[in-house]
Amino acid sequence: MRFVSTKGRAPSATLSEALLEGPAPDGGLYVPERLDALADAEVSALRGQPFTVIALSLGRRLFGAEVSVEELAPLLEAALDFPVPLVEIEPGVYCLELFHGPTLAFKDIAARVMARLLSRFVSAGRPTTTVLVATSGDTGSAVAHAFSGLPGFRVCVLYPRGLVTEAQRRLFTTLGGNVTAVAVDGTFDDCQRLARRAFADPDLRRCRPLASANSINIGRLLPQVFYYFHAWAQLPDAVAGVRRADRVVSTPSGNFGNLTAGLLAKRLGLPVSRFVAATNLNDVVPRYLRTGRLRPRTSTATISNAMDVGDPSNFARILHLYSGGDDPLAALRRDVAGHAFDDPATRAAMRDVYERRGYLLDAHTAVGYLGLKAELEARGGTGIVLATAHPAKFVDVVRDAVGIEPSAPPALTRSATLTERIVTIPDEYAALRDLLDGMRQ
Incomplete structure (x- = not known):
């Protein structure tokens, strides 16, 4: 398997080269050079x-x-040592619970696989690799835990100060050791921009090995393909046996890495017809699907904060996947429907599902649920929504929407008692560069 850049101006790379490089040398993102679908019997x-x-x-x-x-x-076996169950929450709607890992979010799956892959490729005697990651909520804790204590690695987590929940924040600010938590006076898009600038800084990269653990790294993306097949493999026989055209998957979407993985899974033979790109008010991609014009903008804060992304970097990979043929936009529209929902609609969905079915959704999963319901009402069929985070990570939002406080899993109870270690910097690249230079000492 080799990987090519979405910008097409860099040499193809091996898996190890792509993982260690992060973004391609031309500033693009790595994607598989080719994908051969599994035979029907293999699926x-x-x-x-x-x-x-x-x-x-x-x-x-x-x-x-x-x-x-x-x-x-x-x-x-070591990375995926927790359950990922598929739960029917109402007739025709199934929820893949991806939040049973150590940081209670779907990103645990890919981060734990990626950390072990990188550790396998980093040679003994190599200088310490700094893993630089920007987070809008859950990525930072998943990556920090995956690399915490791993020899040969240092982790720097950039997050927007005041724009992640306390539960999300504490899962990575209390680790210490080889993990540095950095509060940036800005938005997630600002954090992502700082990280991109660092990876594009040749002087910095000459001084230290630098690795990305955001979904711009192909190593974060590929393991996410696994659980789309796992969801289908758990469907009841009566549902799995229906026509492929009647199966829909809804993916709560912010930076669009998760949806990209789903589309890769479809290329590999995943038996589903369509995906729903379900977003909050940061609806750049649903607008593109409607209008054909991609217009990134400053992100808007919502209660589904991990999806507050106004310039989703992984959408470049999706556009690359659909770049062949006479009408790429039409081809993308056949596979993906875009739906966006505001906070009142999200709260109403959380309350409705809990009152009718006794099932507690976090705000991100509620957005995915709304997107799935909209698509099923328009076209019919059976659907799966990805539950991307545990409701207990968003106590205030759940209490406000549903009127109850979810029980805290042990991971949250433990981190609530530990001391936070936070470095605060302005939204300036010079400040990040000084911090990274200091970490090298």
């Missing part, structure tokens, strides 16, 4: 299999010969 054989077996089958294809089966199997 059918995944039905009812454990998550790690499904991940191994897909990982062999996505990672190629650089990681042997003998290495990959225990790596995946």
Whole structure:
């Protein structure tokens, strides 16, 4: 397997090169050079299999010969050591609970696989690699935990000060050790811009190995393909046996890495017809799907804060996937529907599902649920929504919307008692550069 840049001006890369490089040298993002779909029999054989077996089958294809089966199997067993159940929350609507990992968010899955892959590729004696990551809520804690205490790595998490919940923040600001939490006086888009500037700084990269753990890194993206197949593999036989055209997946979308992984899964043979790009008020992509004009803008703060992204970097990968053919936009519209919802609609959905079904949604999953319902009402069928975060990470939002306070899992109870260690910087690249230079000492 080799990987090419979305901008098309960089040499193709191996998996190890792409993981260690992060963005491609031309500023683009790496994507698989080609994807060969699994045979129908191979897909059918995944039905009812454990998550790690499904991940191994897909990982062999996505990672190629650089990681042997003998290495990959225990790596995946160690990384994916928590349940990822599919729950029916109402007739025709299933919820894939991706929040049972150590930081209670879907990003645990990819971050834990990526950390182990990077550790396998980083040679002994190499200078310490700094993993630089920007977070709008959940990425930072997932990456920090995945690399915490891992020899040869130092982690720098950039987050917008005051714009992530206390529960989200404490999961990475209390780790210490090789993890540095950096509060930026700005938005997530500002944090992402600072990180991009660092990766484009040749002087900085000559001084230190630098790795990205945001979804701009292909290593974060590929493992997310696994759980789309895992969701389908858990559907009841009566649902899995219906026409492919009647199955829809709704993905709560902010930076669009998760949806990109779903579209890669579809290219690999995932038996679904369409995806829903479900967003909050930061509706750049749904607007593009309606108008054909992509207009990034400053992000707007919402109660589904991890999706508050006004300039989603991974959409470049989606555009690249659909760049062939006579009418790429029409092809994308056939596979993806865009829906956006404001905070009142999100709160109403959280309350409605809890009162009718006794199932508690966080705000991000509620946006995904609304998008799925809109698509099913328009076209019919059966759908899966990805539950991307545990409701207890958003106590205030859940209490306001539903009127109850979700019980805190042990991970949140533990982090609430620990001391936070935070460095605050202005939204200026010079401040980040000085901080990274200091971390090298």
